Amino acid sequence: MYLRSARWIASVPAAFAWALHPVPAAAQQRASVRLEVKADHPGPKISRDIFGQFAEHLGTGIYGGLWVGPGSPIPNVRGIRSDIVAALRAIKVPNVRWPGGCFGDNYHWRNGIGPRAQRPPTLNPDWGGVIEPNGFGTHEYFDFLSQIGADAFISENIGSGTVEEAADWFEYMTSDKSTALAKRRAANGHPAPYRVNYLGLGNENWACGGAMSAAHYVEEMKRFARYTRNYNPAQQSPGTAMKRVAVGWDSGNDDYTDAVMKAWKEKNWAWDIEGISLHGYTIPNRWEKKGPSVGFGEDEYVKGIAATLKMKEWIAKQSAIMDKYDPDKKVGLYVDEWGIWTDSNPGTNPGFLQQQNTLRDAVIAALNLNLFMRNADRVHGANIAQMINVLQAMILTDGPKMVLTPTYQVYRMYVPFHDSAAVPVTFDAGTYSYRDLHLPRVDTVAARDSSGGLWLALINVDPNQPASVAATIDGAAVRSATGQVLTAAAVDAHNSFDRPNEVVPRPFGGRISGGQLLFDLPPKSVAVVELR
Ligand code: AHR
Numbered sequence: 051m052y053l054r055s056a057r058w059i060a061s062v063p064a065a066f067a068w069a070l071h072p073v074p075a076a077a078q079q080r081a082s083v084r085l086e087v088k089a090d091h092p093g094p095k096i097s098r099d100i101f102g103q104f105a106e107h108l109g110t111g112i113y114g115g116l117w118v119g120p121g122s123p124i125p126n127v128r129g130i131r132s133d134i135v136a137a138l139r140a141i142k143v144p145n146v147r148w149p150g151g152c153f154g155d156n157y158h159w160r161n162g163i164g165p166r167a168q169r170p171p172t173l174n175p176d177w178g179g180v181i182e183p184n185g186f187g188t189h190e191y192f193d194f195l196s197q198i199g200a201d202a203f204i205s206e207n208i209g210s211g212t213v214e215e216a217a218d219w220f221e222y223m224t225s226d227k228s229t230a231l232a233k234r235r236a237a238n239g240h241p242a243p244y245r246v247n248y249l250g251l252g253n254e255n256w257a258c259g260g261a262m263s264a265a266h267y268v269e270e271m272k273r274f275a276r277y278t279r280n281y282n283p284a285q286q287s288p289g290t291a292m293k294r295v296a297v298g299w300d301s302g303n304d305d306y307t308d309a310v311m312k313a314w315k316e317k318n319w320a321w322d323i324e325g326i327s328l329h330g331y332t333i334p335n336r337w338e339k340k341g342p343s344v345g346f347g348e349d350e351y352v353k354g355i356a357a358t359l360k361m362k363e364w365i366a367k368q369s370a371i372m373d374k375y376d377p378d379k380k381v382g383l384y385v386d387e388w389g390i391w392t393d394s395n396p397g398t399n400p401g402f403l404q405q406q407n408t409l410r411d412a413v414i415a416a417l418n419l420n421l422f423m424r425n426a427d428r429v430h431g432a433n434i435a436q437m438i439n440v441l442q443a444m445i446l447t448d449g450p451k452m453v454l455t456p457t458y459q460v461y462r463m464y465v466p467f468h469d470s471a472a473v474p475v476t477f478d479a480g481t482y483s484y485r486d487l488h489l490p491r492v493d494t495v496a497a498r499d500s501s502g503g504l505w506l507a508l509i510n511v512d513p514n515q516p517a518s519v520a521a522t523i524d525g526a527a528v529r530s531a532t533g534q535v536l537t538a539a540a541v542d543a544h545n546s547f548d549r550p551n552e553v554v555p556r557p558f559g560g561r562i563s564g565g566q567l568l569f570d571l572p573p574k575s576v577a578v579v580e581l582r
Pocket residue numbers: 106150151152153253254387435436441
């Protein structure tokens with residue numbers, strides 16, 4: 051199985067060192083937090099693509115997850131599970147990155163088109179060494195996207211594929227001319243060209259995507275960016291054109307980001323990119339023994355929270371490199387793989403990366419989404435790993451059974467932030483202390499949705515103490531604040547097939563007093579409220 055370099059891992063000691071800062075004893079007692087919202091100062095747009103998903107051919111993410119095949123007794127439309135589609139529609143998934151991941155640099159698209167019975171079984175060497183049946187290919191992917199209402203984000207094979215193969219794939223998908231490839235697409239059931247909003251130029255080509263040096267990758271990437279064209283006539287204007295995302299940050303040294311951005315600054319007319327990626331996983335302990343996904347207490351909870359806060363540093367560092375070459379922030383940072391990565395569920399294939407999903411993971415999801423939104427001028431997209439049954443999943447399935455995870459609930463609560471405008475919030479986070487660790491207690495973001503509604507997301511990281519939040523709203527007359535809160539009795543509370551509603555949102559609101567909005571945030575909770 052693919053292993054990361056030790057440098058990359060957000061090991062616990064490093065994460066804790068980051069979080070350590072001197073805390074006066076008095077501050078540790080304080081459970082009240084003040085925040086000030088500048089409602090009349092609209093900030094950068096928060097792209098809905100920050101709420102993107104990632105679906106790799108890995109474990110049961112695709113097969114058994116979203117794809118059951120047309121002959122299945124599990125209700126489906128053309129092989130795609132109807133219960134999954136309904137759940138994903140409710141969180142308004144903006145885009146789905148596919149087919150990998152490491153799998154993407156092993157994927158040969160011709161194996162996944164044409165009559166399914168004639169498609170060749172191939173291998174999935176990165177993920178469990180299982181057979182890849184190729185039953186879910188290009189047409190099934192686009193059918194799935196149209197059923198859930200999401201855009202395409204295709205990660206092409208630079209590691210083991212050729213420029214010709216990639217160029218052909220994009221001609222096959224997007225051309226409306228009578229070329230042999232476009233006619234083949236029509237013969238396979240789709241005469242109209244497909245729309246591809248994002249092209250991933252490889253995946254982790256510093257490791258599983260071919261272990262290339264940064265300089266080598268840049269030369270390959272330029273050729274692929276040049277020849278992988280989107281011919282769809284509806285995508286030829288600047289507002290509709292496909293965005294190309296190059297591989298960035300390589301496991302702790304910054305060569306890739308620097309080399310790609312330098313090349314971009316010196317580019318000529320023949321190629322371009324609109325984004326660069328950052329992959330950053332939350333590993334509560336260490337790579338070899340990451341820690342359990344369920345059955346833990348405050349110790350593992352705090353390690354997970356401390357490790358995820360590394361994302362702040364990673365974004366700051368990559369943004370600083372990008373600023374050197376692109377001070378006007380034309381190139382977006384795409385955190386197109388992120389999430390908590392724990393030990394696999396006991397008894398499962400370790401190559402399938404199956405883990406339970408708890409209240410801790412919901413807090414982690416919300417902290418990261420808030421961070422991406424706060425950096426929306428540079429972070430143009432993010433894709434949580436991964437959508438179904440893999441790593442920090444939205445949905446778990448077992449045969450016909452399906453359950454929505456606490457992370458899913460956060461995504462549902464955060465829908466109002468899609469394509470909103472950030473609103474500045476200043477706040478004193480307070481401190482949550484555990485043994486000698488001191489973490490910010492409260493986190494918050496505010497934004498105006500497309501119809502002008504003002505929204506606030508609030509997180510209380512502290513698993514023991516409620517937080518009293520006093521908010522001053524400048525520039526808007528607010529009379530009420532209502533919404534939902536997600537919390538539970540235990541940090542590892544989770545939803546199971548037998549008990550699917552252990553962690554679900556409940557009604558929540560604030561009250562007005564002395565010109566302030568007051569909230570009592572329960573311990574270990576995530577709340578989203580609309581201010582009216
Ligand atoms: O998400 C699982 C794997 O993590 C992806 O395939 C790879 O890109 C990353 O290392």
